[in-house]
Amino acid sequence: MLDLRPRSDRLAQHRGWPQAMTSRAYEAPEALRGVEVFAGSGVVLDGRPQQAVRYERADLYPKQEAALFTPARYAVIEASTKSGKTVGCLIWLHEQAALHGGPGRNYWWIAPIRRVAKIAYLRLKRYLPAGSFASNETEMTITLMNGATIFFLGSENPDTLYGEDVYAAVIDEATRVREQSWWAIRTTLTATQGPVRIIGNVKGRRNWAYKLARRAEGDGRKNYHYAKLTVWDAVEAQKLTGVTMEEAEDARDLLPEAVFKELYLAEAAAESEAFFQVEHIGVIDTAPTDLRLVRTWDFAVTPDTDAVDPDFTVGVKMGFDGKRTVIVDVVSRRAAPDTITKLVQATAIGDGESCQQIIEEEKGAAGKMMVDLFRKLLAALEEPTGRVVAAPVTGGKVVRAFHFAAAANDKRVVLVKADWNAAFLAELDDFPDEGHDDQVDAAAHGYNHLVPVGVPRVRFLG
Ligand SMILES: Nc1ncnc2c1ncn2[C@@H]1O[C@H](COP(=O)(O)OP(=O)(O)O)[C@@H](O)[C@H]1O
Numbered sequence: 001m002l003d004l005r006p007r008s009d010r011l012a013q014h015r016g017w018p019q020a021m022t023s024r025a026y027e028a029p030e031a032l033r034g035v036e037v038f039a040g041s042g043v044v045l046d047g048r049p050q051q052a053v054r055y056e057r058a059d060l061y062p063k064q065e066a067a068l069f070t071p072a073r074y075a076v077i078e079a080s081t082k083s084g085k086t087v088g089c090l091i092w093l094h095e096q097a098a099l100h101g102g103p104g105r106n107y108w109w110i111a112p113i114r115r116v117a118k119i120a121y122l123r124l125k126r127y128l129p130a131g132s133f134a135s136n137e138t139e140m141t142i143t144l145m146n147g148a149t150i151f152f153l154g155s156e157n158p159d160t161l162y163g164e165d166v167y168a169a170v171i172d173e174a175t176r177v178r179e180q181s182w183w184a185i186r187t188t189l190t191a192t193q194g195p196v197r198i199i200g201n202v203k204g205r206r207n208w209a210y211k212l213a214r215r216a217e218g219d220g221r222k223n224y225h226y227a228k229l230t231v232w233d234a235v236e237a238q239k240l241t242g243v244t245m246e247e248a249e250d251a252r253d254l255l256p257e258a259v260f261k262e263l264y265l266a267e268a269a270a271e272s273e274a275f276f277q278v279e280h281i282g283v284i285d286t287a288p289t290d291l292r293l294v295r296t297w298d299f300a301v302t303p304d305t306d307a308v309d310p311d312f313t314v315g316v317k318m319g320f321d322g323k324r325t326v327i328v329d330v331v332s333r334r335a336a337p338d339t340i341t342k343l344v345q346a347t348a349i350g351d352g353e354s355c356q357q358i359i360e361e362e363k364g365a366a367g368k369m370m371v372d373l374f375r376k377l378l379a380a381l382e383e384p385t386g387r388v389v390a391a392p393v394t395g396g397k398v399v400r401a402f403h404f405a406a407a408a409n410d411k412r413v414v415l416v417k418a419d420w421n422a423a424f425l426a427e428l429d430d431f432p433d434e435g436h437d438d439q440v441d442a443a444a445h446g447y448n449h450l451v452p453v454g455v456p457r458v459r460f461l462g
């Protein structure tokens, strides 16, 4: 089965601690070609002894399972942020390949861009039992033991999405996929009559995915199925999704209604805009000298050897002049603890006397310990100036980023021209759908610390 537990739980299991998740097992005859192999089981097929294979579908919450595992060929799902879109679809596509696949049968995972497809690729690799598949990093393919291959593709170029022998497909974050790409995928699936799962956040009404959803919803024909997964569904399935009632209510109370509706309730707002409208963020050549400065850190320490898609340690330096917020510098690194320690020290010293160094103070003992370590790390700066600050964070990521986004969309955020600009803007542009959000998180935290609240929210709504 796919192992969806966070890495900390996997480690717990290795140490013999109780499992965080269980799964419902069932025997599927087709699975003889498939997934987990138990040698020496005595099963004979076509006169040849086989290795028995048992397939277990990972746990899904009932609405998630009903949305995806429908007999309908076309299933369209409009869903909340963090409702388990990506994970659910990975389980579905893998099952298609594992139970119905074979040599030469291909399965496609399509994301708006290749970089986002890679996140899903790395996630599936992490979920699959070791030794049960072969993978090709450059091609981003996973080949199961039955010979079926799962391809992870970006939708940038529709011409690359015409193919043969594609037996099932997922279009993740469909509202960000171009209509021409959808036509290509649909044509490709005609040859095999393969099923497709189309899933994403709602993003206004002017896109093919929205129109297809309406058709699936209204159309009584059997080969279409429509489902909606809201944040309340995700909260009900908190054990799996980790989304708490507190977080959902916080988002509802703090976000403009239209934003909450689209991102959390999967309902189109009349006029919908990107969360960060990056075209409103300007670039200047040098930072003004009269800024109040902070550098906010978001830590992720991962060994280089980990073949997952780890987060980055990010330090965002920004200043405020009473009106405009200037992003002065961004450092972003994936590295082992030693390297991160050196990076943080060197960066903080380089930032100079006038720049506060801020860390998120997370809840609980681990959060306190982290703050303590951070203070020790920057002891040289702590005394005598006391510019190391632990600031608590509250609410979900979207809520936390709201004021910063409002300022950016109101043309009150600029970047100092540098190499990191493009990656920073790309992350803002993707937020909150896909990809990493370490830079957004650090920047939002810095902004909330630096700039007095009371940002006119109405500007954001346009
Ligand atoms: N059925 C499930 N089993 C285990 N974890 C799940 C399941 N559904 C969602 N999750 C967890 O919930 C979180 C959000 O899921 P994800 O698929 O990334 O959401 P989305 O793509 O909708 O933003 C992830 O941490 C994921 O591991």
Ligand SMILES: [Mg+2]
Residues within 6 Å of the ligand: 085, 086, 087, 433, 434
């Ligand atoms: Mg997702």
